Amino acid sequence: MRERTIEEINEKIKKGTVVVLTAEEVIEMAKEKGYKKAAEEVDVVTTGTFGPMCSSGVLINFGHSSPRIKKARVWLNDVPAYGGLAAVDIYLGATAIPDNDPANADYPGEFKYGGGHVIEDLVRGKDILLYAESYGTDCYPRKELETYINIHTINEAILFNPRNAYQNYNVAVNLSNRTLYTYMGMLLPNLGNANYCSAGQLSPLLKDPLYETIGIGTRIFLGGGVGYVAWWGTQHSPAVPRNELGIPKVPAGTLALIGDLKQMSPQWLRGASMRGYGVSLAVGVGVPIPILNEEVFHRAAASDAEITAPVVDYSDAYPNRKGEILAEVTYAQLKSGEIEVLGKKVPTASLSSYYKAREIATILKNWIREGKFLLTQPVERLPGPESGIKMKPCDIRKPHIEEF
Amino acid sequence: MKARLVLRFPPLLVDQPVVYKLVKDYNLIFNILRAEITPASEGLMVLEIEGEEEDFKQGLKYLEERGVKFQPLSQDVVMKEELCTHCGACIIHCPTGALYYDDERKVLFAPDKCIACEICVEICPYRAMEVTLG
Numbered sequence: 001m002r003e004r005t006i007e008e009i010n011e012k013i014k015k016g017t018v019v020v021l022t023a024e025e026v027i028e029m030a031k032e033k034g035y036k037k038a039a040e041e042v043d044v045v046t047t048g049t050f051g052p053m054c055s056s057g058v059l060i061n062f063g064h065s066s067p068r069i070k071k072a073r074v075w076l077n078d079v080p081a082y083g084g085l086a087a088v089d090i091y092l093g094a095t096a097i098p099d100n101d102p103a104n105a106d107y108p109g110e111f112k113y114g115g116g117h118v119i120e121d122l123v124r125g126k127d128i129l130l131y132a133e134s135y136g137t138d139c140y141p142r143k144e145l146e147t148y149i150n151i152h153t154i155n156e157a158i159l160f161n162p163r164n165a166y167q168n169y170n171v172a173v174n175l176s177n178r179t180l181y182t183y184m185g186m187l188l189p190n191l192g193n194a195n196y197c198s199a200g201q202l203s204p205l206l207k208d209p210l211y212e213t214i215g216i217g218t219r220i221f222l223g224g225g226v227g228y229v230a231w232w233g234t235q236h237s238p239a240v241p242r243n244e245l246g247i248p249k250v251p252a253g254t255l256a257l258i259g260d261l262k263q264m265s266p267q268w269l270r271g272a273s274m275r276g277y278g279v280s281l282a283v284g285v286g287v288p289i290p291i292l293n294e295e296v297f298h299r300a301a302a303s304d305a306e307i308t309a310p311v312v313d314y315s316d317a318y319p320n321r322k323g324e325i326l327a328e329v330t331y332a333q334l335k336s337g338e339i340e341v342l343g344k345k346v347p348t349a350s351l352s353s354y355y356k357a358r359e360i361a362t363i364l365k366n367w368i369r370e371g372k373f374l375l376t377q378p379v380e381r382l383p384g385p386e387s388g389i390k391m392k393p394c395d396i397r398k399p400h401i402e403e404f
Numbered sequence: 405m406k407a408r409l410v411l412r413f414p415p416l417l418v419d420q421p422v423v424y425k426l427v428k429d430y431n432l433i434f435n436i437l438r439a440e441i442t443p444a445s446e447g448l449m450v451l452e453i454e455g456e457e458e459d460f461k462q463g464l465k466y467l468e469e470r471g472v473k474f475q476p477l478s479q480d481v482v483m484k485e486e487l488c489t490h491c492g493a494c495i496i497h498c499p500t501g502a503l504y505y506d507d508e509r510k511v512l513f514a515p516d517k518c519i520a521c522e523i524c525v526e527i528c529p530y531r532a533m534e535v536t537l538g
Contacts, residue, residue, distance in 0.1 A: 185529075282489060347496040354492075
């Protein structure tokens, strides 16, 4: 096929002649028509994912009171936020919990309310109790502030998630003889269940595995509004084993995402309470993949049967960072409801919502079809496998002891 | 006919063999799905009751006369549609298949299969399942 450019696709979007399919629909189409013919017809493939993404948070500027305060410490609905920025700028992380939460002192803790829930409440337009403390200065004399804020009263509310849309993820199992409560959900003893967390064939980075179209500056669906890829995400680890299509077999690339919280909706941003683990934020992300050439199409049309995930034991291998992989399973097997690990049939459960992932891909498809959403040329590409970048461990160094 | 009922016993009845009467006098087959009986306070029992329609009616009448309050179990267990994200983390933990995926991987709840074990309440990160028993 003749190569396509983003400009050409955008012209088609403006004219209303663009052909857009979701990453799920395109699999069927490729099967029916063959990759070559299908690639010629399809301009854009839309992806989607909806699952708990702990590395999320919101930057807020809550405005200046009279007299002014330069807050040193700050809480929103009793959940601590970071205040080591200018006078009224704060960052609230999704996993923050109130200072007086019993956490796992009452194991397994319930984690009823935390940063993720404050973000959801903000998006819902609810009033949030702001409490701030300071030491007072000549220019910012106030030492204490207690007031209500909501999304309309604050200046900016910028969702900035340092790591979202993980390209592939572990399937968590439990080889021990006691129940585990993890960020991958409840894991029953002796391989009682296997939990996974990826939309598989709908997931953004699994459909553009070599980061050929998704890069810094890519415009996306984020939390129901329009957002952007700000950078590669933390722990971005492109130099990992991949299959013949370039799809990583283990967790690999990640995205740092940014967007205006004021545009977003609670349908696509949800506080999550993971029993025995903590609080998180479920984030809805959708990324368009422009079909620039046949190779891009081929990868975007990969199905669950072609994407594998590693099975990892969360009683030992994960917590102790041993890196052992028990098995490789496909997302098709995971979605069938049962996989085989060490000769045992293990029922599977998903923490990521495939139903919502499909909804997101469909919404994005409609935005593009209706001419409401134009594609972007990335400002920079993300580091790919050729960069050699791999996630580094944190090896514990003993403090130097002076020798006498 | 067959039904799953939540029975609430007043404190005075807790030491009386009410369920035995259902079997002996009204030919009802029962299966206790759950029971919380504490002396001197209200008792709670989730029962599946099966029998001929007339026996069923008479049995319930007996319960009413004894001061036992009851209602269908389905009124005590609710899936809050607007809170469910359809991830399906609950499905494998549901012992009776009351929570399941439809063809589009949307999570559905069949109250008639629920035994109010409350495992889903513990599992759901979004608190979409609500059980108001007890």
